[in-house]
Amino acid sequence: MHNGAFCIARLAKSVYISSMYKAKAYSAASATSPLSSATITRRDPTEQDVQIEILYCGICHSDLHQVRNEWKEAMPTVYPCIPGHEIVGRVTKVGSGVTKFKAGDLAAVGCLVDSDGTCAQCKAGFEQFCSNAIYTYNAPDKHLGGVTYGGYSDSIVVNQRFVLRVPSNLNLAGAAPLLCAGITTYSPMHHHGVTKGQKVGVVGLGGLGHMGVKIAHALGAHVVVFTTSAGKKEDARRLGADEVIISRNADEMQKHAGSFDFILDAVSADHDINAYLNLLRRDGNLTMVGAPAKPLAVSAFGLIMGRRSLSGSMIGGLAETQEMLDFCGRSNITADVEVIPIQKVNEAYERLLKSDVKYRFSIDMASLKSE
Numbered sequence: 545m546h547n548g549a550f551c552i553a554r555l556a557k558s559v560y561i562s563s564m565y566k567a568k569a570y571s572a573a574s575a576t577s578p579l580s581s582a583t584i585t586r587r588d589p590t591e592q593d594v595q596i597e598i599l600y601c602g603i604c605h606s607d608l609h610q611v612r613n614e615w616k617e618a619m620p621t622v623y624p625c626i627p628g629h630e631i632v633g634r635v636t637k638v639g640s641g642v643t644k645f646k647a648g649d650l651a652a653v654g655c656l657v658d659s660d661g662t663c664a665q666c667k668a669g670f671e672q673f674c675s676n677a678i679y680t681y682n683a684p685d686k687h688l689g690g691v692t693y694g695g696y697s698d699s700i701v702v703n704q705r706f707v708l709r710v711p712s713n714l715n716l717a718g719a720a721p722l723l724c725a726g727i728t729t730y731s732p733m734h735h736h737g738v739t740k741g742q743k744v745g746v747v748g749l750g751g752l753g754h755m756g757v758k759i760a761h762a763l764g765a766h767v768v769v770f771t772t773s774a775g776k777k778e779d780a781r782r783l784g785a786d787e788v789i790i791s792r793n794a795d796e797m798q799k800h801a802g803s804f805d806f807i808l809d810a811v812s813a814d815h816d817i818n819a820y821l822n823l824l825r826r827d828g829n830l831t832m833v834g835a836p837a838k839p840l841a842v843s844a845f846g847l848i849m850g851r852r853s854l855s856g857s858m859i860g861g862l863a864e865t866q867e868m869l870d871f872c873g874r875s876n877i878t879a880d881v882e883v884i885p886i887q888k889v890n891e892a893y894e895r896l897l898k899s900d901v902k903y904r905f906s907i908d909m910a911s912l913k914s915e
């Protein structure tokens with residue numbers, strides 16, 4: 545019964561699809577399989593669609609979580625899984641109703657490929673919080689049934705509403721990670737009004753943190769990086785930090801008590817958040833963009849004293865993502881990337897687990913042609 549109903553619903557939803565084509569991709573067959581070469585089906589562009597030849601795709605830690613089904617409680621992985629949501633490429637074809645793009649244009653796709661467009665969140669430009677938002681991979685595909693397939697592929701077809709423009713001055717391999725790491729760090733700073741002359745902290749110098757430093761610096765803030773490893777001091781300064789604090793040094797931390805306007809916490813491991821809340825000035829904000837698996841202990845005193853606030857943030861809406869790309873274009877900001885061929889993706893995942901990358905892997909999708 546259940547299966548029958550599912551099949552009918554699937555048939556009804558996919559009935560208006562006129563045609564499909566085969567695309568190359570790298571896919572995981574199960575939570576324990578390495579990613580390997582595969583052929584997948586994509587829809588031909590319909591009226592509102594843009595078809596993009598993918599040139600570069602960044603590797604986000606979420607890709608690894610999803611491939612290994614580590615979020616099975618919230619978002620169980622459907623296999624085969626084709627991850628990738630930091631996509632930059634060139635438009636190859638557009639539907640008849642597409643006005644924003646034409647063949648040959650640079651284009652980008654981030655974490656979202658669709659939403660209902662009608663709810664309060666969508667109308668306010670917060671598509672990322674739409675309850676019907678469709679993620680770029682492992683989300684229900686209303687066109688073909690099954691789930692959406694992400695950017696570890698030679699092409700993708702996306703509704704023009706979810707396709708972004710890429711400033712032509714940016715290095716494309718380095719621009720790809722802006723689509724997740726860039727917007728994840730830009731959005732909370734933008735929302736909390738980070739501006740010239742403010743004191744901004746960035747906790748954790750990984751894929752997200754290094755983008756946070758670059759963006760905060762470009763916004764004109766006095767940037768302070770908190771790290772556990774003294775070895776990262778020089779690099780943090782190169783990325784735009786004005787000061788670097790070894791977070792284990794309580795005396796050094798205490799010197800900065802009550803002085804920060806904003807702190808971006810990009811740590812996904814268990815850590816003492818109170819140590820950072822105490823560094824905020826009156827009405828200062830700490831926003832979490834990392835997601836520790838276990839709940840954190842928060843001292844109410846840290847918040848009460850000085851009316852401080854603790855927030856979270858998740859990527860950004862489409863308009864804000866475009867604004868971030870344009871800002872990065874004007875400021876000439878891209879991620880620091882290590883470009884790899886797709887054949888090295890499994891090795892890259894192992895290195896990612898050891899934080900052995902400065903600071904993001906970007907897959908050169910030309911390498912997929914030989915598969």
Ligand SMILES: [Zn+2]
Nearest residue numbers: 604606724725
């Ligand atoms: Zn991501």
Ligand SMILES: [Zn+2]
Nearest residue numbers: 661663666674
């Ligand atoms: Zn919506």
